[in-house]
Amino acid sequence: MSMPFYVSPEQLMKDRADFARKGIARGRSVVAVQYADGILFASENPSQALHKVSEIYDRIAFAAVGRYNEFENLRIAGVRLADMRGYAYDRRDVTGRGLANAYAQTLGTIFSSGGEKPYEVEIFVAEIGDSAVDDQIYRLTYQGQVTDEHQYAVMGGADEVVAAYLHEHYTENASLSDALHVAVAALGRSSEDNGSTGDRVIPASDLEVAVLDRTRTQPRKFSRLMPARLEALLGDRGPTTPAPTAPPAASEAEDQSDTPPAQGSQTGQDGGGDGPV
Amino acid sequence: MDDSRLPASYMAPGTSSFADFLTSHSPALLPSGRTLPQGHAADLAPHGTTIVAATFPGGVVMAGDRRATMGNIIAQRDIEKVFPADEYSCVGIAGSAGLAVELVRLFQTELEHYEKIEGMTLSMDGKANRLAALIRSNLGMAMQGLAVVPLFAGFDLDAGQGRIFSYDVTGGRYEETAFHSVGSGSLFARGALKKLYREDLSREECVTALVQALYDAADDDSATGGPDLTRRIFPVVHVITVEGGQRVPETEVAEIADSVLAGRMNRPDGPAAALT
Numbered sequence: 001m002s003m004p005f006y007v008s009p010e011q012l013m014k015d016r017a018d019f020a021r022k023g024i025a026r027g028r029s030v031v032a033v034q035y036a037d038g039i040l041f042a043s044e045n046p047s048q049a050l051h052k053v054s055e056i057y058d059r060i061a062f063a064a065v066g067r068y069n070e071f072e073n074l075r076i077a078g079v080r081l082a083d084m085r086g087y088a089y090d091r092r093d094v095t096g097r098g099l100a101n102a103y104a105q106t107l108g109t110i111f112s113s114g115g116e117k118p119y120e121v122e123i124f125v126a127e128i129g130d131s132a133v134d135d136q137i138y139r140l141t142y143q144g145q146v147t148d149e150h151q152y153a154v155m156g157g158a159d160e161v162v163a164a165y166l167h168e169h170y171t172e173n174a175s176l177s178d179a180l181h182v183a184v185a186a187l188g189r190s191s192e193d194n195g196s197t198g199d200r201v202i203p204a205s206d207l208e209v210a211v212l213d214r215t216r217t218q219p220r221k222f223s224r225l226m227p228a229r230l231e232a233l234l235g236d237r238g239p240t241t242p243a244p245t246a247p248p249a250a251s252e253a254e255d256q257s258d259t260p261p262a263q264g265s266q267t268g269q270d271g272g273g274d275g276p277v
Numbered sequence: 278m279d280d281s282r283l284p285a286s287y288m289a290p291g292t293s294s295f296a297d298f299l300t301s302h303s304p305a306l307l308p309s310g311r312t313l314p315q316g317h318a319a320d321l322a323p324h325g326t327t328i329v330a331a332t333f334p335g336g337v338v339m340a341g342d343r344r345a346t347m348g349n350i351i352a353q354r355d356i357e358k359v360f361p362a363d364e365y366s367c368v369g370i371a372g373s374a375g376l377a378v379e380l381v382r383l384f385q386t387e388l389e390h391y392e393k394i395e396g397m398t399l400s401m402d403g404k405a406n407r408l409a410a411l412i413r414s415n416l417g418m419a420m421q422g423l424a425v426v427p428l429f430a431g432f433d434l435d436a437g438q439g440r441i442f443s444y445d446v447t448g449g450r451y452e453e454t455a456f457h458s459v460g461s462g463s464l465f466a467r468g469a470l471k472k473l474y475r476e477d478l479s480r481e482e483c484v485t486a487l488v489q490a491l492y493d494a495a496d497d498d499s500a501t502g503g504p505d506l507t508r509r510i511f512p513v514v515h516v517i518t519v520e521g522g523q524r525v526p527e528t529e530v531a532e533i534a535d536s537v538l539a540g541r542m543n544r545p546d547g548p549a550a551a552l553t
Contacts, residue, residue, distance in 0.1 A: 049396070051396065054393070054396075055393050056393070073288050073290070074288075076288070076290070076394055077283050077287040079394055080295075080298055080302075080390075081283065081287060083295055083386050083389070083390045083393075084298075084299070084302070084303075084306075086386070087295070087299075087382065087383070087386045088306055102281075102283050103283075105281040105282050105283070106283045109281075110282075218364075220389075
């Protein structure tokens with residue numbers, strides 16, 4: 001005669017939420033920043049193959065943090081949903097709101113069903129319109145909550161530190177170069193919580209940056225900014241910028257507040273899709 | 278609540294093909310997913326006609342006339358039969374027009390879908406093979422008169438040159454060298470291209486050769502439309518180079534068509550080729 005072990009629903013949900021939150025916080029941050037011509041995404045991601053930011057459809061992009069295999073699943077589902085809708089109806093009938101709703105329902109169902117492990121992911125679904133006022137950034141959390149973000153949004157890693165930097169430095173209708181500078185500097189700030197006080201300069205080759213750019217002539221507005229382009233745009237990052245081709249040690253004399261470069265590669269994606277990225 | 282969740286088939290890993298996904302998830306959306314009643318359906322819907330393509334150093338050009346016919350009736354005089362398939366390729370269609378346009382849409386989605394899922398584009402041969410698979414699945418309809426015969430051309434970034442592929446209704450895929458044409462006026466167009474084509478054509482000369490070939494096709498095939506001077510309707514021309522594909526602006530095609538016509542005023546059969 002064993003007594004069934006009672007766990008209150010509140011406790012059960014709290015445990016699941018804590019579990020998901022911990023997984024998400026372990027990775028690195030992704031920022032989305034609205035600028036004059038669209039929305040810019042930036043993240044520190046040394047892998048050139050495993051993306052955190054991806055194209056979904058003409059004007060819609062997807063960014064995620066957390067477990068790679070889980071958000072990759074969601075990304076593929078999103079591409080399928082968008083292509084399916086665009087094929088069955090028309091390209092204009094594919095909307096970010098529809099996609100965000102589908103994700104919210106899916107994440108919510110998984111979170112509250114007893115049998116499944118909650119997804120350790122957080123997602124941005126962003127859509128650009130014809131002008132900056134029509135741009136949308138939706139934030140989706142592990143439990144299926146949707147929030148509408150404006151100007152900038154941060155998820156994963158030390159998101160509060162990054163958000164604080166953006167709050168101070170964000171300007172509306174910035175140029176691509178200005179928006180990129182702010183976003184990358186904000187990502188560099190994220191190391192503050194582990195003791196160091198200064199800003200890191202993330203080498204261009206370790207950045208994953210993509211934009212939804214409404215000035216592109218093609219219907220597909222998503223484009224990735226490759227390291228060469230990033231270096232051109234970020235060229236004047238000041239004395240803390242390590243020379244692009246020099247080994248990391250070369251920058252040690254430039255600024256003692258630089259965090260050791262080794263840190264940047266510790267949590268690099270391993271391709272196994274196992275750890276949070 | 279489970280109803281609103283994305284179905285499991287959306288989340289299933291595996292295929293990067295949109296057509297394969299449709300086959301498992303909603304086959305009714307596939308052109309080949311329909312069963313037709315017995316009978317011959319060829320006369321029910323408009324047919325598109327002549328498509329020509331030719332390579333030049335650094336790229337490939339494809340052009341299509343603007344006529345769709347239903348028996349002896351001109352169903353449409355400004356139909357477009359050449360479409361960009363993706364950034365570096367285009368597809369022209371001859372055959373049952375409605376079905377062909379649907380197939381092109383499926384093919385475009387197929388290429389874009391692969392690119393988004395895999396993060397890279399298909400190789401030129403991969404694209405040509407996917408199109409062959411789509412045509413093959415349409416064989417049942419082709420046997421009932423609703424055949425679609427595409428011509429596929431693109432710039433192969435690995436090989437650094439333009440390439441042309443032709444197909445038969447069973448999905449047979451054949452690579453063509455230099456130039457090719459499909460559709461009812463293709464015999465006349467190909468004859469013209471044999472005499473006009475040279476390997477060192479420039480982009481403009483290549484477009485001109487194709488407009489000449491379409492003129493010859495329209496000259497002898499009633500289902501192919503010639504340049505429509507009163508309505509200013511001219512062939513659709515796509516050029517693909519290492520910089521990507523682009524539709525040649527209407528004004529440029531109009532200029533070339535006008536010069537072709539001016540030449541034909543003096544010699545209606547077109548430019549004479551050297552005998553030896």
